Amino acid sequence: MKQTAEVVIVGAGIMGCAIAYSLAERGVKDIVVLERDEIGRGATADAAGGIRQQFSTETNVRLATWSVRVWEHFAETFGQDISLRQQGYLFLLNRESDREVFERNLSMQQRLGVPSRWVTPDDIRELNPHILLDDIYGGTFCPEDGWVDTYAATIGYAKAARARGVAIVEGEPVTGLDQSGGRITGVTTASGSISAPLVILCTGPQTRQTGALAGVEIPVDPYRRMSFVTEPFDVLPTSLPMTIDFTSGLYFHPESGGFLFGMGNRDEPSTFEKTVDEEWMGTTVEALVERCPAFEAASILNGWAGFYEVTPDDNPVLGFTGDVEGLAVAAGFSGHGFMQGPAIGACMAELIVDGEAKTVDISEFRPTRFAEGDLAQEHNVI
Numbered sequence: 001m002k003q004t005a006e007v008v009i010v011g012a013g014i015m016g017c018a019i020a021y022s023l024a025e026r027g028v029k030d031i032v033v034l035e036r037d038e039i040g041r042g043a044t045a046d047a048a049g050g051i052r053q054q055f056s057t058e059t060n061v062r063l064a065t066w067s068v069r070v071w072e073h074f075a076e077t078f079g080q081d082i083s084l085r086q087q088g089y090l091f092l093l094n095r096e097s098d099r100e101v102f103e104r105n106l107s108m109q110q111r112l113g114v115p116s117r118w119v120t121p122d123d124i125r126e127l128n129p130h131i132l133l134d135d136i137y138g139g140t141f142c143p144e145d146g147w148v149d150t151y152a153a154t155i156g157y158a159k160a161a162r163a164r165g166v167a168i169v170e171g172e173p174v175t176g177l178d179q180s181g182g183r184i185t186g187v188t189t190a191s192g193s194i195s196a197p198l199v200i201l202c203t204g205p206q207t208r209q210t211g212a213l214a215g216v217e218i219p220v221d222p223y224r225r226m227s228f229v230t231e232p233f234d235v236l237p238t239s240l241p242m243t244i245d246f247t248s249g250l251y252f253h254p255e256s257g258g259f260l261f262g263m264g265n266r267d268e269p270s271t272f273e274k275t276v277d278e279e280w281m282g283t284t285v286e287a288l289v290e291r292c293p294a295f296e297a298a299s300i301l302n303g304w305a306g307f308y309e310v311t312p313d314d315n316p317v318l319g320f321t322g323d324v325e326g327l328a329v330a331a332g333f334s335g336h337g338f339m340q341g342p343a344i345g346a347c348m349a350e351l352i353v354d355g356e357a358k359t360v361d362i363s364e365f366r367p368t369r370f371a372e373g374d375l376a377q378e379h380n381v382i
């Protein structure tokens with residue numbers, strides 16, 4: 001392992017790999033990414049792969065929109081197929097209190113060029129004729145939204161970063177963040193130390209723990225979320241959109257001849273328990289069949305648990321921590337980070353090289369906002 005670097009990135013999920021690639025593109029040399037496990041095997045591997053532009057905060061819409069353009073051309077740019085499906089995200093609404101918020105979000109999204117639109121129950125029937133709509137008064141739909149293969153995308157970034165000279169070391173947990181006189185001086189791992197003037201924490205759900213290695217509090221906590229995939233199942237067409245019952249958080253989309261579905265247990269406290277909760281699986285299946293009775297004929301092929309990396313305002317922590325010079329963070333995407341990877345890579349590289357992110361102004365998500373009491377709440381959390 002190298003003993004010095006210009007930048008050390010901790011974590012090789014979508015964020016670590018996209019930031020490493022973007023920094024290398026900007027001409028930064030001597031970048032080392034340290035991953036305790038394997039590339040793309042953290043939260044990124046557990047994601048449902050959804051990419052959407054339907055957010056409530058302008059910064060998230062801009063990050064998502066910029067990223068969708070990258071996902072659309074990823075295969076040509078990176079030489080990696082990511083199984084892009086742009087079949088839309090269909091939000092179903094039955095809670096009166098969401099109506100005004102979604103209407104307001106739509107006009108903001110449309111102002112930013114997103115082709116999202118309001119849908120009536122009749123429109124919904126055309127988009128997905130298989131769901132029960134008795135309690136649904138409407139919803140929103142964006143045809144450019146969809147899903148991709150998260151592992152392939154991360155590998156695409158990792159390969160492109162390596163081709164530009166980035167060293168990505170797997171099986172190398174960072175156990176210490178070294179500092180002197182309030183400045184980062186490097187990192188310690190089981191194999192030794194690397195001295196570096198800049199360290200970026202891209203450690204997903206583990207970021208409270210990695211921040212603590214430098215005595216810095218980064219409010220990111222893990223919340224268990226489970227996804228399930230059915231056996232190949234031809235009762236429902238593979239052309240259906242990602243369909244989300246916004247009140248319950250139930251979602252499903254076609255996947256590998258079957259369907260991927262999930263629903264977060266919002267009452268479960270923060271945990272690092274990475275097992276499937278059979279009882280919650282039953283609750284999820286009941287909600288699925290209730291909303292879309294055709295699933296009664298489906299059987300589950302497999303299921304897994306992963307962690308949302310949640311912050312107090314459901315938005316990421318991006319930039320220099322302010323507590324220790326040379327320590328930056330890009331984490332806490334609260335369950336919607338994968339899709340923003342491309343834009344986060346570009347923005348973090350700009351912040352580091354130019355001192356300011358220009359692709360999208362990410363200052364709303366600065367690490368110091370929690371201490372300042374200036375939170376940036378995202379409403380559209382699934």
Ligand SMILES: Cc1cc2nc3c(=O)[nH]c(=O)nc-3n(C[C@H](O)[C@H](O)[C@H](O)COP(=O)(O)OP(=O)(O)OC[C@H]3O[C@@H](n4cnc5c(N)ncnc54)[C@H](O)[C@@H]3O)c2cc1C
Pocket residue numbers: 010011012013014015016034035036037038039040041042043044045046047048049050051172173174175202203204205206210225226227262305306307308309330331332333334335336337338339340
């Ligand atoms: C069930 C589920 C569904 C989801 N669905 C979606 C979705 O549809 N769309 C979407 O955009 N997002 C979704 N997400 C969220 C998404 O997975 C995350 O926001 C995103 O992947 C975060 O990427 P990351 O690189 O920050 O974190 P990670 O992928 O977790 O990467 C962090 C890496 O840091 C490593 N690490 C941690 N500590 C150390 C250490 N001390 N030393 C070295 N390495 C370390 C970890 O091993 C890991 O590989 C979902 C998440 C879950 C759990």
